[in-house]
Amino acid sequence: MIVTMIEKVYTFLWGDLIKIPLPGGSTLGISLLILLLIPTGIYFTIRTKLLPIRLFPDMVRALSEKKSDKNNLSAFQTLIVSTATRVGMGNLVGVVAAISAGGAGAVFWMWITALIGSSTAFIEATLAQLYKEKDPLYGGYRGGPAYYIHRYWEEKQGRKRKKVLLSVLFAISGLICWCGISQVISNSVTASFKNAFDIPPLYTTIVLVVIAAVIVLRKNATVKVLDLLVPVMAVLYFVITLFIIFTNLGSMPGVFKRIFEEAFGFRQAVAGGFGVVLMNGVKRGLFSNEAGSGSAPCAAAAAECDSPVKAGFVQALGVFVDTIVICSCTAMIMLLAPEDLVQGLSGMELLQTAMHYHMGQFGVIFIAATLFMFSFSTFLGILFYARGNVAYLFGDNWGSQTGYKVLALVMLFIGGIAAYTFVWDLGDVGIGLMTIFNIFMLYPLGEKALKELKIYESEKKKK
Secondary structure, eight states: OOOHHHHHHEEEEESSEEEETTSSSSSSOOOHHHHHHHHHHHHHHHHHTHHHTTTHHHHHGGGGOOOOSSSSOOHHHHHHHHHHSSHHIIIIIHHHHHHHHOOHHHHHHHHHHHHHHHHHHHHHHHHHHOOOOOOOTSSEEEEHHHHHHHHHHHHHTTTSSSHHHHHHHHHHHHHHHHHHHHHHHHHHHHHHHHHHHHHHHHHHHHHHHHHHHHHHHHHHHHHHHHHHHHHEEEEEHHHHHHHHHHHHHGHHHHHHHHHHHHHHHTTTTHHHHHHHHHHHHHHHHHHHHTTTTTSSHHHHHTBOSSSHHHHHHHHHHHHIIIIIIIIHHHHHHHHTTOOOTTTTTHHHHHHHHHHHHHHHHHHHHHHHHHHHHHHHHHHHHHHHHHHHHHHHHOSHHHHHHHHHHHHHHHHHHHHHSSSSOHHHHHHHHHHHHHHHHHHHHHHHHHHHHHHHHHHHHHHHHHH
């Protein structure tokens, strides 16, 4: 009964709620979450006057914000945390799935989704900064949608509230989502290590869980590890991709031609029709950059900034790094491999075959190691997000904080040794529910973030 209910909720959130017929016999299936996220992204892109393009230099400059207290996180550190969760399996397996199903044109729609998603990320991160509060357990600050939704209803009703239902629902959805993701993480890592090194999944799982436990069960080790791991893994992946691009420079014009041709269904026989191309690109872009889901604001709230807008800039830049840079790296690795070589392949097998073509066995090993780093950093990042949500639900105590970490570690272990469990779907259900609760509140609360943006820009003109 529970499994059936989860499947029904999953279908309601991610299934085709509306089907629009297109010329040529194909259809454009649109899910509930796309109906929420895309209009929201377009709305805030217009209201911020194309912020991701117009204020891109300010987004980069915001990274240099300094902190005055060692217990606080700098703007750059919160970018590291949010990038840890954004740059995960979606950047490898997810991009492969999008291109496999929708053709090269899916990449173009991923780029467009990132552009409008940056504006949504700016709004929710700025709100998280506006409504952040002191964290008595870990030090520094905490916050996120559970907190800014709570404060909104307190202000609206003119009285203090112990709990707000919408905040409780968001926090529960987040904890469900992150437990579900823990299983998928370990399964992907064990599968890639089995392919690359022929290591039994049980051995890989034990090592993964032990390393994770050593880090997450210590008070503030998570951020320190991410500070080192995320920049190293992102730069390495980017450098390897640049090497592949330069060694295949003559093929690049053909790759971009293919992306733009298939983006608008000009090669429908190959790409599966415009609707398939568009939806796969949009879905992958939304899944990967997380804009609107309310997860990254949990990191943004922890930043020490002299203006809430600067935390918003940093998270808007995070969407750019995730999709325009890292997801594009995976796309280039795939699209620069001969089509006949990767035809009929999917998932990690497809990506590892492409890397084997470019760099031999080293490429296969590199992808396995990269997936390990991406996935491991995602696990650390989601446990950082969980801190504030656990505290909102259960109060400030180490018992509940440790209890959730142990639960996540158990899920990590189960996912590594199980081929599939229905709990995996909880990750998608959880992030879907988070998005619904968050998006509906961004419209009334977004005015506060837009007001902060106006203040920032007026002060900037005075300088």
